[in-house]
Amino acid sequence: MTEERKNLIEVRNLKKYFEVGRGQVLKAVDGVSFSIKEGETLGLVGESGCGKSTTGRTIVRLYDATDGEVIFDGMNVHSLNRQELKRYTRKAQMIFQDPYASLNPRMTVTDIIGEGIDIHGLYKGKERQKRIYELLELVGLSREHANRFPHEFSGGQRQRIGVARALAIEPKFIVCDEPISALDVSIQAQVVNLLQDLQEEFGLTYLFIAHDLSMVKHISDRIAVMYLGVL
Numbered sequence: 413m414t415e416e417r418k419n420l421i422e423v424r425n426l427k428k429y430f431e432v433g434r435g436q437v438l439k440a441v442d443g444v445s446f447s448i449k450e451g452e453t454l455g456l457v458g459e460s461g462c463g464k465s466t467t468g469r470t471i472v473r474l475y476d477a478t479d480g481e482v483i484f485d486g487m488n489v490h491s492l493n494r495q496e497l498k499r500y501t502r503k504a505q506m507i508f509q510d511p512y513a514s515l516n517p518r519m520t521v522t523d524i525i526g527e528g529i530d531i532h533g534l535y536k537g538k539e540r541q542k543r544i545y546e547l548l549e550l551v552g553l554s555r556e557h558a559n560r561f562p563h564e565f566s567g568g569q570r571q572r573i574g575v576a577r578a579l580a581i582e583p584k585f586i587v588c589d590e591p592i593s594a595l596d597v598s599i600q601a602q603v604v605n606l607l608q609d610l611q612e613e614f615g616l617t618y619l620f621i622a623h624d625l626s627m628v629k630h631i632s633d634r635i636a637v638m639y640l641g642v643l
């Protein structure tokens with residue numbers, strides 16, 4: 413079945429170097445190539461510091477690439493004008509490892525989820541509120557949660573808010589950067605199941621980052637192993 417699907421993402425010889433002072437360069441990602449088909453999950457594993465997060469962040473344009481290409485749906489992600497970049501950021505989202513650090517503590521759930529909706533001008537007024545309720549229900553929360561702040565939730569619930577935020581702008585591709593490693597083991601399976609259900613429902617494509625194989629084994633169609641900046 414997968415043979416018929418087209419590549420949604422093609423990463424070609426991607427490099428991301430950081431300048432770390434006194435002319436020193438840290439080659440966090442040093443020539444990585446892979447592709448992910450539409451609706452597929454590629455697992456990306458490797459020990460801490462090998463460059464997994466940097467790869468994910470460079471693909472979604474949180475970082476500029478030092479060299480190489482990321483082709484998304486036929487377009488080169490690192491040579492977009494501002495308008496195209498805005499369109500791209502709507503299609504490619506990221507879910508972060510730490511559901512405590514990645515949600516602004518001073519914003520309500522409605523504000524957090526609504527931010528992307530506003531930036532991309534998707535819904536206004538009543539429609540916007542309805543969409544936020546819908547998203548909360550989609551991730552297993554309820555409309556009663558809409559006006560609460562992040563500190564009022566458990567780790568698993570916070571990660572669900574992070575998922576709702578990513579989904580709010582109807583992306584095609586999500587980089588899941590260790591989305592369950594900060595959670596209790598008993599909660600991890602619930603969040604993985606949620607991500608799988610959403611993938612099925614919306615035909616999402618995932619790059620699923622984890623530091624150990626056991627977590628990604630049953631969610632991934634294929635697995636890439638990273639070591640010191642290379643695959």
Ligand SMILES: Nc1ncnc2c1ncn2[C@@H]1O[C@H](COP(=O)(O)OP(=O)(O)OP(=O)(O)O)[C@@H](O)[C@H]1O
Nearest residue numbers: 430438440458459460461462463464465466467623
């Ligand atoms: N903004 C940055 N500036 C300088 N160095 C960075 C930056 N981000 C990451 N690095 C370095 O790049 C290397 C790869 O880091 P990265 O976070 O991508 O690895 P990782 O495999 O995702 O690790 P972890 O599982 O711990 O998140 C590390 O040596 C890290 O210290």
